[in-house]
Amino acid sequence: MTTIKEIAAKSGFSPATVSRLLNNDPHLSVTPETKSKILKVANELGYFKKINNVSDLKPEIALLYRVNGNEQLQDEYFSFLRDAVNKVGKEKGIKLTFFTELNELIQQASIFQGFIGVGTAELTYKELEKLHVVLPNGVFIDINPAPELFDSVQPNLELTVQDAIKKLIAHGYDNLGYIGAESFTLDHKSQRDIREITFTEYCKTRGIKNIEVFAKGIVSVKNGYNLAKEVVNKLGKKLPDAFIIASDTLSVGVLQYFNEVGIRVPKDTAIISINNSDVVKYVSPPLTSYNIDQIALSKLAISVLLMRITNSELPQVHLTMNTNLVIRKSFN
Structure with a gap:
């Protein structure tokens, strides 16, 4: 397994700095350039893929958020879903970086081990193919825009x-x-x-x-x-x-x-x-x-992404989750 010392030697930073960064130490203060270089080296050496215990994995994950902004109620649903993903990520000690532009994520893909997608406004299949080349580990929540490329978690x-x-x-x-x-x-x-x-x-x-x-x-x-x-x-x-x-x-x-x-x-x-x-x-x-249940969807999505990061050769996974009826006055 790739060690902290190997990453430190290749990146040119101390083992302590590398260890704290890879474990998402909230008190570590490093420049974006330092962070980018360490994570890029860790990815190149396959550090995240070789972690045996998924619960020990603390990857850098991107959150791709794409809504059209034209329909308030529909956008609110995805907004709540985005917030649910952030909440679950914090609970698991996983840092998520927010993106609204796909090209920006593609340019910075080398520092991330995976992404979670919420919404697909103004995305094309060709664009998602480009993302898959540089960041193949991805899970979309509530939708399934490119099932041949990425995993998904959806309500049934x-x-x-x-x-x-x-x-x-x-x-x-x-x-x-x-x-x-x-x-x-x-x-x-x-x-x-x-x-x-x-x-x-x-x-x-x-x-x-x-x-x-x-x-x-x-x-x-x-x-x-x-x-x-x-x-x-x-x-x-x-x-x-x-x-x-x-x-x-x-x-x-x-x-x-x-x-x-x-x-x-x-x-x-x-x-x-x-x-x-x-x-x-x-x-x-x-x-x-x-x-x-957006929290449950988010937990499931992050679990699937962690599995994907450590087992990238698995076929794409598409999971559905049951819903439950809340009775009010329009039907009882």
Whole structure:
């Protein structure tokens, strides 16, 4: 195994300085140039890959944070996720360096052993291929933009939708609706979202013949509002017994329009949403929503990244985590 002395000899710094840096000593004061040189040498010598006990690993990790800044509620979800990753990293004694620009991370990649990605706004597959060349150890949270290149940890949205359908059936509902957005590839090509596909196919397997699907556009409050308008224009007062809505952001827009036209939730139609963001407690009525445990996602992501750093030859790993339903007044 590569030793502290070997890294010190090649980098030109004392073993004490190297040891303190590699163990993330918060009281160590060194220049960025010193830090960069020591970590680059440690990477070149394979120091981090040869640590047998993952719990002893204290790597330098980059946090790549990419959101579009156009949709407050959706961006807040990723903002909370970013904060959760930082919190878990601190608890584990792992230092994370924040990046919003991919090219900047690529330029400084040699001092990091891996990265965690939150959001993919304005990223392309070609850009991620360039990142993989210089920093192949990476885990994306909540999304899976390049499964051939990087690991991912995500909420199990397929199981979430199935569970919602089961609960609605158990309450005697046999006329169900779905409101959602489209999913988009990194090359901006539209595709059906897994939540919509699961809703349609699972309703078939459960013998539910009366379904209505409204799914297009992006995840935004405005799109939720417009989709709710389409619902009313098409169906009038003959609404489904309940709607499953793909995200709280869309649900807020749906509720706005329903309230404007006098549709009473849950009396006229019930709503089950997904994400359990802070805002759902304060809308009228408060939304029943599936909770995505962002702290648990962050812990899992960091664990996967540590495994990847020490075992880089493993095939890519893609893990899903269950959600749990928080009952409020939109469905009970």
